[in-house]
Amino acid sequence: MISEYEFEMENYMSFEEFDKFKKFGMGKQTPFIMIDLDIVARKYDDLRNALPQSDVYYAVKANPEVEVLKLLAEKGSYFDVATIYEIDLVLGLGIDPSRISLGNTIKKASDIAYAYSKGVRLFVTDCESDARKIAENAPGSQVFCRILSEGIGASWPLSRKFGCYPDMALEVLTLAHQLGLKPRGVSFHVGSQQYYISQWREALWDTKSVFDGAYERGIKLDLVNIGGGFPVRYNHPIPETVAYGAEIMEYMAEVFGNDIPQTIVEPGRYMTGDSGILAAEVVQISQKEVGGGRSWMYLDVGKFGGMIETLDECIRYPIYSERTGKMLPYTIAGPTCDSVDVMYEKVPYMLPEAIEEGDRIYFFSAGSYTSTYCSVYFNGFPPLRTYILQK
C-alpha cells in the first residue's frame, strides 16, 4: 500500500516516469537538473492543439538549453528573445531570423541595430523613446506595443515594469507609424503561472481599445501577442492547456466579433517547467533549541544556486523523497552563508521524518527559470549542471 504522500506524488508523475529520471541521475553529483525532451515536445503539441491559430514564440529565457531550442525549432516554433546574446544563440543553431522576435522593451540603440543587422524585423516596444530608437536603428520593422496588465492570480509577481497604459500605447503606435515602422498590434502578459484564465479577457478588452483608437487614426492593427502565463504543475492542480485555449478563443470572439486578429503566444515557463527535475542532497538536519522546535533541512541547492523563484515562497515546487512513514514540517534552506537563502519557512513542507543527511531530494517542475538564474560564484559554488535525459 502506498501512503497518502506517495499517492499525491503518483498523481503528479507516474512512478515509471519518475523512475526513468531517478535511474538517469544515479551516480551524478548533486545538485543538477535533468530535462526530458519528450515532455517539452508534448507541451508544445498540447499548446498548438489548444490554440491552433496562434504562432508559438518560445521565450528562450525560460530555458536556453541548446537541445531544447533544437527540438522546438524542428517542431516549427518561433523564438522570443530578450537580448542580443539570445539572438546569437538562436541564430547559431541555424534558425532563420524571421522566426525571432525581440521581446524586451528595454533596449540600447546599439542592441536594436545589432538585431536588425542580423535580420530581426519584429520588436516589442512600450514607450516613445524606444519607438524612436527602433525607427532609427531598425527602419521599417514591425512593432507591437506592450500594455500593462494587473497580473492578479499569477504566482510570480508582475510589476509595472513592462508595458504602458492603453492611452499611451495608442500614442506609441501612432508615433511608430509616423516614423515609418509597421505597427502590428498589441502585446500583453497576464503574469507568469496564471491560474485565472479570465485575466486574458481583461487584457483583450484593453487591446481592443487600442485597436479601435488606431483604426480611427487610419492605422489598421492585425496582430495580438497574448503572451505567456500558462501554468505548470507545481503544488496544486491546474486547468488543462486545452481549457485555456478554448476560453481564450471565446474571449477573442467576444471582444473582436467577426474581425478576429492573428495571434501570437509566448510560452516560457509552460514549455520547459514540467520537463525538468532537480536532484539535491540533504546536507544537514537540525533543531535550534533543546527539546525540539521546527526541524531545519539544509540542501546543497538554494536561492542562489538556481532556486531564485522561491523568493517570498512564490513558487512552491513539489518536493519528493523516497522515504515513507510519519511526516514532519520542515523549514527548507540552501547551502550558502547568506541568511536570505532560506527557501521555505513561512509555510513549511511536510516531508517524511525518516529523511537522513545524505539522502536525495527531488524538486519537480524545475525546468524553467532555474539553471540560468544561478549565481556565477557566490560562496564559491559552481553553477547548476543540466543534463538532457537520454533514452
Place this chain on the structure above:
Amino acid sequence: MISEYEFEMENYMSFEEFDKFKKFGMGKQTPFIMIDLDIVARKYDDLRNALPQSDVYYAVKANPEVEVLKLLAEKGSYFDVATIYEIDLVLGLGIDPSRISLGNTIKKASDIAYAYSKGVRLFVTDCESDARKIAENAPGSQVFCRILSEGIGASWPLSRKFGCYPDMALEVLTLAHQLGLKPRGVSFHVGSQQYYISQWREALWDTKSVFDGAYERGIKLDLVNIGGGFPVRYNHPIPETVAYGAEIMEYMAEVFGNDIPQTIVEPGRYMTGDSGILAAEVVQISQKEVGGGRSWMYLDVGKFGGMIETLDECIRYPIYSERTGKMLPYTIAGPTCDSVDVMYEKVPYMLPEAIEEGDRIYFFSAGSYTSTYCSVYFNGFPPLRTYILQK
C-alpha cells in the same frame, strides 16, 4: 556653486577620489565594477586600529577577487571561507591553512574531510549532527558554536538560518568535547550592515551564558567570534569604525570582567563594500501613461546582474549622475525580462531630470556582495566584470 545633491555626494566621496574612478572607467563597456585596493587597505587598518586585540578573518564570500585576497594576506589577515571552493581559492594563493576558518554551519561530511585534508583545523558548527561530522572527518579540530541573534537594526535581513539558542549551543559544545574536538567558544553575527552597536552587547551576554554553562561542566572556553556586521557608507551616515571598536570592548569588559577571552572579527561587507564603484548605463527612460506619472529609468544592470541586495530595497546604494539641475523621483529597474527585476520603486530615487539615455550612472559602495551574485546567463547577459583600479 555645487547643488545640494552634489554636496551630498561630495560628503560621501571627494570629487578627486571619484574622478580617479571615472577616468579609469572611461571607454570600458558597462556594466562593470572598479575596486580601489587602497580603500580595502584603509578599511583593514581602521578595523585593526579599532579592535587591536582581535584577529581579522575576512569573509571571502563578500568579494573573492584574487587581488583583494592577496592584499589582505600581505597585511596579515586571516580568512573565513564558506565552502571547499573558497578553501581552494585561498590556498591557491599560497596562504597557509592555519589562517583559514570554515565558517559555514552547513557542511557535507565530504567537505569537512576535504578541508581537514588541506590542513584546516578551525570550524564553526551549530548543531549536534554537524559536530559529529566534524569529529569524524576532522578529528581533534577546534570548534565554535554559533548562537542565534535577533539582527534588529541590520539592513540585510538576518534569519534563523545559522546558529542555535544558547541552551543548545552548550549541548553542542559539550558533545564536541566528548567527541575529542577542542571547543573554543561561541560565534555570532548581529546582522549585516548593523547600525546599532548595542546589538553586540546582547549577543555577548548570551555568549557569557554559554561560557558559564561550559565552565560548570569542566570545559574552559576562551574565544569569541564577534562576527561581522560593521556597516559601509550607503545612503546614510554611519558611526566611525573606531566607535564600534570602543563600544564593543566596553561591552566585553562589562560582560567578562577580568577574564576577557580572545576575540575574532569576521568582516565581509565592511572590508570591500566602500572600495567598489559600479558603472552602469541608462538604457531607457519612460512614462507609463499620457500626461506623466513617475518616470522609469532602466539601467543595464539589475537584480540578476549583481544587484541582488536591492531585494525588498534593503540596500540603498548612493547613486550618482554627473548631470545637475532640477531633481525628479525615478523608479529604477534592471534590463532583464523579469518583472521582479525592479531595484527601487517603493522609495524612488531623486536624480537630475536632465539625465538622458546613454548616460553613465554610478553606484557607490558596490564592492561587496555584487559580482559573485550575478546570474550565469539569465536573459543571456554576461556576468558583471570587475576591474582593479590601477594607479
